[in-house]
Amino acid sequence: xxxxxxxxxxxxxxxxxxxxxxxxxxxxxxxxxxxxxxxxxxxxxxxxxxxxxxxxxxxxxxxxxxxxxxxxxxxxxxxxxxxxxxxxxxxxxxxxxxxxxxxxxxxxxxxxxxxxxxxxxxxxxxxxxxxxxxxxxxxxxxxxxxxxxxxxxxxxxxxxxxxxxxxxxxxxxxxxxxxxxxxxxxxxxxxxxxxxxxx
Numbered sequence: 001x002x003x004x005x006x007x008x009x010x011x012x013x014x015x016x017x018x019x020x021x022x023x024x025x026x027x028x029x030x031x032x033x034x035x036x037x038x039x040x041x042x043x044x045x046x047x048x049x050x051x052x053x054x055x056x057x058x059x060x061x062x063x064x065x066x067x068x069x070x071x072x073x074x075x076x077x078x079x080x081x082x083x084x085x086x087x088x089x090x091x092x093x094x095x096x097x098x099x100x101x102x103x104x105x106x107x108x109x110x111x112x113x114x115x116x117x118x119x120x121x122x123x124x125x126x127x128x129x130x131x132x133x134x135x136x137x138x139x140x141x142x143x144x145x146x147x148x149x150x151x152x153x154x155x156x157x158x159x160x161x162x163x164x165x166x167x168x169x170x171x172x173x174x175x176x177x178x179x180x181x182x183x184x185x186x187x188x189x190x191x192x193x194x195x196x197x198x199x
């Protein structure tokens with residue numbers, strides 16, 4: 001999701017190949033044997049197979065929304081906050097959302113372990129519309145997809161929390177034109193089929 005956000009924001013034309021992870025195409029596994037999405041193959045054959053790296057790939061070519069230049073703070077500060085999301089928060093999110101995939105895991109304990117981190121995001125979003133000022137930046141677009149997963153795991157619980165800023169920010173992002181554009185459903189790609197023009 002976040003790779004698509006940055007590609008769409010940069011207006012960098014790509015050929016999108018939708019895959020079903022339980023039936024991974026051989027072309028995907030040949031390009032990136034780790035077998036996870038997203039995978040981007042540049043026109044020079046370079047493979048980029050981490051979503052944050054794909055965000056940088058797109059935005060370093062064209063960044064009309066100035067996502068790499070936050071209104072407040074620095075790119076390094078954004079990267080540090082994204083690191084907290086991709087590390088401890090994502091670790092807890094996986095175990096909260098899918099406790100059955102892990103041994104001796106209580107999903108509620110993992111949910112509760114990140115409450116203070118989400119409360120810190122809420123403080124930022126009470127002071128400004130976005131995480132680093134009053135316009136969206138890289139941190140918002142890299143973190144929002146994971147906060148969305150967290151919120152949707154137990155919507156009633158999430159909405160009962162005193163996080164007005166975080167809830168407003170998440171809802172505004174989910175109602176944005178950009179979110180609508182990246183959520184379009186495409187038919188699964190198979191060998192021999194053309195890809196979809198994206199964005």
